[in-house]
Each structure stands twice: as structure tokens, then as C-alpha cells.
Amino acid sequence: MSVSLPPAASSAPISSPDAGLNPVQALALSPVTMRTGRSFGRYWQHVWRMMAKDLRIELRAKEIIVVMVAFSALAVIIFGLAFDLRVPRPTMVVPGVLWGVLLFSGILGLNRSFSAELDHQTLTALLLAPIDRSVLYLGKFLANLLFMVIMAAILLPMLLFIFDVNLFQFWILLALLLGIIGYVGVGTLFAALTATIRARESMLPILLLPVMVPVFMAGIKITEQVLDGRNWANFQNWFGMLVAFDLIFLTVAFLVFDLIWEDV
Amino acid sequence: MTNPTPPLIHVQGLHKRYASKPILKGVQLAIGEGEVVALLGANGAGKSTLLRIIAGLMKADRGEITLGGVSMQNAGAELRRYVGLVSHAPLLYEHLSGLENLTFFAGLYDLQNSGARIEAVLQAVDLWRRRNDLVRAYSRGMQQRLAIARAILHDPPILLLDEPDTGLDLPSSHMLQSMLGHLSDNRRAILFSTHNLERAANWANSVAILTGGTITQYASPAMIDQDVWQGLQAVPRGKP
Amino acid sequence: MSTSTLTATTTSATRQRSNHIGWLILSTLTMLAMGALMGAALLYAKPATNLAGTEQIAQRIFYLHIGSVVGAFIAFLLSLIGSIVYLIKRDLDWDRVTQASVEVGIILGASTTLAGAIWSKPTWNTYWTWDPRITTTTITLLLYIAYLLFRNGIDNRQTRARFSSIYALFAFLSVPLTYYSARWFRSIHPIVFNGANPDAQGSFNIGATMLQTLWVATLAYCLLFSTLLIFRWRQLRLQDRIEALREELE
Numbered sequence: 133m134s135v136s137l138p139p140a141a142s143s144a145p146i147s148s149p150d151a152g153l154n155p156v157q158a159l160a161l162s163p164v165t166m167r168t169g170r171s172f173g174r175y176w177q178h179v180w181r182m183m184a185k186d187l188r189i190e191l192r193a194k195e196i197i198v199v200m201v202a203f204s205a206l207a208v209i210i211f212g213l214a215f216d217l218r219v220p221r222p223t224m225v226v227p228g229v230l231w232g233v234l235l236f237s238g239i240l241g242l243n244r245s246f247s248a249e250l251d252h253q254t255l256t257a258l259l260l261a262p263i264d265r266s267v268l269y270l271g272k273f274l275a276n277l278l279f280m281v282i283m284a285a286i287l288l289p290m291l292l293f294i295f296d297v298n299l300f301q302f303w304i305l306l307a308l309l310l311g312i313i314g315y316v317g318v319g320t321l322f323a324a325l326t327a328t329i330r331a332r333e334s335m336l337p338i339l340l341l342p343v344m345v346p347v348f349m350a351g352i353k354i355t356e357q358v359l360d361g362r363n364w365a366n367f368q369n370w371f372g373m374l375v376a377f378d379l380i381f382l383t384v385a386f387l388v389f390d391l392i393w394e395d396v
Numbered sequence: 397m398t399n400p401t402p403p404l405i406h407v408q409g410l411h412k413r414y415a416s417k418p419i420l421k422g423v424q425l426a427i428g429e430g431e432v433v434a435l436l437g438a439n440g441a442g443k444s445t446l447l448r449i450i451a452g453l454m455k456a457d458r459g460e461i462t463l464g465g466v467s468m469q470n471a472g473a474e475l476r477r478y479v480g481l482v483s484h485a486p487l488l489y490e491h492l493s494g495l496e497n498l499t500f501f502a503g504l505y506d507l508q509n510s511g512a513r514i515e516a517v518l519q520a521v522d523l524w525r526r527r528n529d530l531v532r533a534y535s536r537g538m539q540q541r542l543a544i545a546r547a548i549l550h551d552p553p554i555l556l557l558d559e560p561d562t563g564l565d566l567p568s569s570h571m572l573q574s575m576l577g578h579l580s581d582n583r584r585a586i587l588f589s590t591h592n593l594e595r596a597a598n599w600a601n602s603v604a605i606l607t608g609g610t611i612t613q614y615a616s617p618a619m620i621d622q623d624v625w626q627g628l629q630a631v632p633r634g635k636p
Numbered sequence: 637m638s639t640s641t642l643t644a645t646t647t648s649a650t651r652q653r654s655n656h657i658g659w660l661i662l663s664t665l666t667m668l669a670m671g672a673l674m675g676a677a678l679l680y681a682k683p684a685t686n687l688a689g690t691e692q693i694a695q696r697i698f699y700l701h702i703g704s705v706v707g708a709f710i711a712f713l714l715s716l717i718g719s720i721v722y723l724i725k726r727d728l729d730w731d732r733v734t735q736a737s738v739e740v741g742i743i744l745g746a747s748t749t750l751a752g753a754i755w756s757k758p759t760w761n762t763y764w765t766w767d768p769r770i771t772t773t774t775i776t777l778l779l780y781i782a783y784l785l786f787r788n789g790i791d792n793r794q795t796r797a798r799f800s801s802i803y804a805l806f807a808f809l810s811v812p813l814t815y816y817s818a819r820w821f822r823s824i825h826p827i828v829f830n831g832a833n834p835d836a837q838g839s840f841n842i843g844a845t846m847l848q849t850l851w852v853a854t855l856a857y858c859l860l861f862s863t864l865l866i867f868r869w870r871q872l873r874l875q876d877r878i879e880a881l882r883e884e885l886e
Contacts, residue, residue, distance in 0.1 A: 155522070159519075159578070163513075166477060185492070185500050188492065189489060192492075253485040254487055259452075261501070262474055321806075325803065326786075330789045331789050339803060353820070381810075384809065394455050395454050395792065
């Protein structure tokens with residue numbers, strides 16, 4: 133796309149030929165070239181940079197993962213107390229505890245993903261950049277996905293520890309991955325929706341949890357069946373549900389994300 | 397004087413309601429290359445809103461904006477490449493260093509040879525020595541200087557500044573003035589809003605006054621009516 | 637793009653009159669239809685032959701139960717349409733349609749659940765089961781109550797319309813997925829509430845008078861939904877207009 137604006141490369145000469153240019157004058161000498169136009173490769177480069185930026189910040193600020201892990205540890209212990217000696221076999225409750233804790237602690241991470249940008253108005257800087265708004269969605273999505281996978285990786289050993297149930301089985305892990313993808317896909321969008329409104333922290337769970345019910349049900353059923361030793365035929369339709377959910381909702385979220393940022 | 401090139405910033409008939417209240421009611425503005433324009437108006441007059449619409453952050457309800465002859469409605473994201481905005485908030489990541497912030501934004505603007513440009517820009521705002529410190533350790537003046545660095549990193553022909561002098565310490569303020577002086581060559585249009593009439597008079601070669609949702613006066617500082625100046629000084633904060 | 641609620645909503649006096657007459661007719665029809673429904677449900681429909689006692693009488697709630705769920709479904713479908721049209725055309729009238737239909741849908745949905753609970757206690761001796769239809773209805777109610785809460789938290793009129801429309805899109809899309817999930821969730825247990833399953837307790841065969849009453853119920857609830865929708869929609873319109881006038885005066 134060609135624009136009739138003056139080229140970005142600077143060409144104005146500085147009048148003083150001698151050394152001792154002050155840095156502000158020297159600025160005019162440093163050329164700027166930008167790649168314009170859109171390209172598939174560069175789009176994903178932007179997404180990657182967006183995600184990398186969030187990861188680096190999280191490594192330093194430690195606001196998200198630590199909070200999610202702490203909350204889930206507490207939740208597991210509380211549920212452990214709640215069901216202790218009341219339930220003949222822990223495999224009866226562990227699926228529910230796993231998915232329930234996942235859903236609730238994920239909210240904590242999702243809340244931070246956009247509210248951090250708003251607190252310092254860095255969101256404005258991102259919206260000023262000549263990138264597709266969807267880059268913002270995908271970048272945040274990938275970062276949040278990674279954070280939740282890390283939290284799940286810590287949650288599973290905790291459940292093993294407290295309930296003595298081994299959840300490290302292929303179909304359960306796959307269900308977790310698909311479920312988390314759907315959760316973060318919708319959750320990132322809803323976090324963007326709620327970030328700018330008044331009661332932002334309390335609104336996100338109210339909006340997100342009812343929409344996640346199909347994923348919740350699918351996850352629990354798959355986990356139950358696998359723990360009961362059933363085979364693929366028993367829960368293949370639940371995997372169909374997870375995949376359908378992910379495809380439908382991620383597509384809609386991706387398409388609709390642009391509409392959020394019209395009035396910042 | 398016939399000027400065949402279209403003005404860098406051309407706003408026509410701009411209307412904007414915010415939360416059901418009309419703020420801009422038909423703004424007309426044309427700023428060409430080499431102009432430094434101070435946008436004056438009382439609090440709540442819509443200066444920030446106007447700047448944000450030109451920057452592409454908000455959409456106007458009605459009206460046309462063309463930047464360098466290209467209509468904003470048609471161009472979309474690419475047009476933002478040619479605009480830089482300095483706000484009164486720093487718009488920086490406090491957990492990243494100055495250098496990391498600029499490297500990130502350079503990536504978003506697809507700058508080539510960004511290393512050299514980043515160094516030049518950091519030297520110009522005198523933050524090169526502190527480039528590896530986290531932004532949360534910067535003083536307010538330093539943060540604003542880095543914000544200016546971020547805005548000019550991609551050498552935009554259109555530079556917008558939304559009350560850039562708020563909360564600046566004196567040396568940073570001088571630096572900003574010197575920077576604006578050097579940046580205002582005849583390839584660039586600079587539009588900044590301010591409350592400070594003295595700054596408006598000293599830094600700009602034209603003044604635009606926004607009252608009642610439109611630009612009521614647009615002239616060099618010397619030509620503005622004295623009573624308008626007085627009126628601007630006397631208007632209490634908070635009333636448009 | 638119509639953003640001025642004032643110029644868009646001023647209607648001429650004659651137009652207002654014909655509108656008022658239209659609404660009067662609609663409301664009267666609705667009242668007659670609901671009255672006819674009550675008569676049909678309580679008197680006209682023959683009692684279920686294989687039930688007895690309180691169960692037999694309680695069965696009559698069925699007509700209200702079905703009627704309100706049809707109304708709720710239409711309401712939520714209309715909210716989806718309103719959301720999509722708003723996002724495309726940005727006409728606030730469509731946003732008001734969305735909000736009004738969600739509100740009416742919640743009322744009808746809540747009355748479905750309530751009627752169901754009142755019916756199921758004497759019949760199955762429980763207020764609640766995890767029957768897929770009940771589960772889905774309840775989750776749907778929660779979804780749309782969240783919609784209203786969400787709207788409540790946004791001050792800017794256009795942002796409120798835009799954001800809630802986006803959410804309404806997701807809410808509606810999740811309902812079929814929730815329904816199928818709920819069905820599969822209990823597949824190893826018998827579906828308790830299934831008129832066609834002769835083994836299900838409290839089931840009954842649908843006779844001719846019952847079928848007719850069901851049609852009356854559907855018609856009556858559709859009229860009820862339309863009336864409530866139009867009145868609420870008009871109320872929202874006037875509310876926005878008052879807001880705009882208030883802003884002008886300030």
C-alpha cells in the first residue's frame with residue numbers, strides 16, 4: 133500500500149560540519165527505514181514479540197503464575213479437607229477438583245493480562261502501533277496459555293500428593309490441553325472486554341464460567357472415564373466437543389476482537 | 397501561496413460524542429509541513445479527544461480526516477506508522493528497561509537496523525547511560541523523555557503531543573523544547589496541546605483554540621486576540 | 637450512523653396514536669390468549685389418564701412450562717439477531733431489542749424453571765434433577781443474567797452496546813454446546829423427564845385436547861413475549877432519550 137507521506141528516511145543535512153554535534157542534532161542523521169505493508173511472516177513475528185514481551189515481564193514481575201499456583205494449592209488443600217474420610221475413593225472427586233480448581237485459578241491470571249496494560253496505559257502504545265489488533269489477541273492468548281499450562285503442570289503433582297491419584301495419563305493430558313486452549317481463548321477475549329469497565333475483577337468470572345460449562349463437563353467426563361480404565365470409544369464424543377468448542381470460540385473471538393478497541 | 401502537496405493533517409467537519417455528550421462539533425483544522433501548532437482550550441474542551449482521533453485510537457462519529465492526503469477511513473493500520481503520540485502518561489512497560497521498551501516498539505514498527513536508531517534516540521533524550529535500568533526506577537522526567545523517544549523512534553512525519561509538559565521537571569522541559577525545535581523541519585507537522593500559554597507562544601508558530609467543540613481561532617501567537625488569551629487564563633478548571 | 641437519539645426518535649403525533657392503538661390491541665390479544673390458556677390448561681385439557689391424585693393435577697403445569705420455554709427460546713434467538721445487527725449497523729434501537737429480549741427471556745426462563753420445580757416435587761419428589769434440559773435452562777439463565785450485570789457496569793452508551801453484543805454472541809453460541817454436553821453427561825442414567833419413555837415415572841400420553849392446549853400455550857406465550865418486548869423496548873428508547881436530553885441541559 134503506498135502512501136503519499138514523505139519517506140521515513142531522514143535526509144536533511146546538519147549545517148555544522150564539525151564534530152561536536154549535540155545528540156539531538158545527530159538524531160537527524162540517523163536514518164529510519166520501516167518495512168511497510170503486511171506480510172504473513174511479519175504478522176507472526178509481531179505475535180511472537182508480543183508474547184515474548186509478556187513472558188519477560190512475568191519473569192520479572194511474577195504477578196501471574198505465582199498467584200495462580202498459590203491459589204490452586206490452597207484450593208486443593210481445602211478440597212482435600214472437605215472430602216477427607218467422606219469419600220470412599222479419591223478418584224470419585226479428583227476429576228471435579230482438578231477442573232474446578234483450574235477454572236477458578238485461571239481467572240486470576242486472565243484478569244492480570246489486560247489490567248496490567250491498562251494500569252500504565254501501555255495499551256495505548258500498543259493500539260498506536262501499525263499492527264493488526266488481532267496480534268494483541270494472539271500474543272496475549274499464547275502468553276496466557278503458557279501460564280496456565282505451567283500452573284496445570286504444578287497442579288497435577290499437588291493432586292497426586294494430596295489425593296494420591298495419578299493424573300499423568302495421555303488422554304487426560306490431552307483433554308487438559310484442549311480445555312485450557314478453549315478456556316484461554318475465550319478468557320483472553322473476555323478479559324479484554326472487562327478490563328475497561330468498573331467492577332472488572334468480579335465481572336470476568338461471572339461472564340466466563342457459564343460459557344465454559346461444556347468444557348468443564350467434557351474435562352470431567354474424560355478424566356473420570358480414564359481413571360475408571362475405560363477406553364477411547366467411551367469418551368471420543370467428549371473430545372469432539374472439546375475440539376468443536378475450541379474451533380468455534382477461538383474463531384469467533386479472533387474475528388470479534390477488533391471491535392473492542394474503537395474508543396480507548 | 398499554492399501548495400500542491402496536501403496538508404499533513406487535514407481534519408474536516410469532525411464530530412464526536414463521548415458518553416452521549418457531544419464534545420467535538422465540527423472541527424476544521426489543516427496543518428502542513430513545517431508547522432508547529434499549539435492546541436489550546438479549557439479542561440474538557442476535547443483536546444485529548446481530538447488528538448486521539450488523529451492518532452487513530454478513537455473513531456470519529458462524523459467527519460473526514462486525511463493524513464498526508466490519505467483518508468483515515470481507507471487506510472487503517474498502516475497509516476498509524478506515520479504518527480507518533482506523546483501522552484501525559486508515559487505508555488511504557490515499567491518492568492522492562494528503557495532499551496527493552498524501545499526494542500519492543502521498534503519491532504512493532506518493523507524498523508530496520510533498529511539498534512543504531514535506538515541508540516541515536518536514547519542519546520538525544522540523554523538516557524543512554526540509563527538504558528538498562530528498569531523504567532520503574534526512572535524519575536517522572538526521565539519517563540517522559542523515554543516516552544518522547546518512543547514516539548520519535550520511527551521518525552513520524554506527524555507528531556502529536558497531549559499535554560507533554562505536565563509534571564515535567566525543568567531540565568526535561570528544556571529538553572523537550574529543544575527537541576521540538578529540532579524536530580520541526582519542513583517534513584514534519586507537530587500538534588501539541590497545552591495549558592501553558594507561555595509555552596504555546598514560545599514553542600509554536602501557530603495557535604489553535606478549541607472552544608465549544610470547534611476551532612474558533614487559528615493564527616500565529618501574536619495575532620490571537622488579547623481577550624481570548626485572558627479568557628483562557630481565567631477559565632476555571634473543569635468547565636468547558 | 638445514527639448517534640443522535642433525539643432526531644431519530646421524534647415521532648409525529650399521528651404516528652404515536654396509531655402506535656398506541658396497535659399496542660393496545662396487542663396487549664388485549666395477549667390477555668385474552670393467556671386467559672384462554674389458563675382456561676384450556678385447567679378445564680379443557682383432559683386429565684392425564686395414567687396419573688392420579690396430585691400428580692394428575694400437577695401435570696397441568698406442563699402447558700405453562702412448555703409455553704414459557706418456547707417464549708424464552710424465541711427471546712434469546714432474537715437477542716442473537718439484535719446483537720449481530722447492532723454490530724453491523726450500529727443502530728442503538730437494535731441494542732435495545734437485544735436488551736429487552738434478554739430481559740423478557742430471563743423472566744420466561746425463570747418461570748420455566750419455577751414451573752418445572754413445582755411440577756416435579758409432587759411427581760418425582762424432588763425439586764431439581766440434572767436432566768439436560770433443566771441444566772441447560774439454568775446455565776442459560778446464568779449466562780443472560782451475566783449479560784445484564786455486564787451492561788450495568790459500562791457507562792458509555794456505545795461501548796455498552798458493543799461489548800454486550802459481543803458477549804451475547806458468545807452466550808448464544810454456548811447454549812447448544814451446553815445442551816449436548818448435558819445430555820451426554822447423564823447418558824448412563826435414564827432420562828427422567830421424557831414423555832415418550834414409558835418407563836419414566838410420571839410420564840403421560842399426549843391426547844388430542846392436550847395437543848390443542850399446547851398450541852394455545854405456544855400462541856399465548858408468543859403474544860406475551862411480543863407485548864413485553866415491545867413495551868420494554870419502548871421504555872429503553874425513552875430512557876435513552878431522557879439521558880440525551882439531560883446531557884443537553886447540562
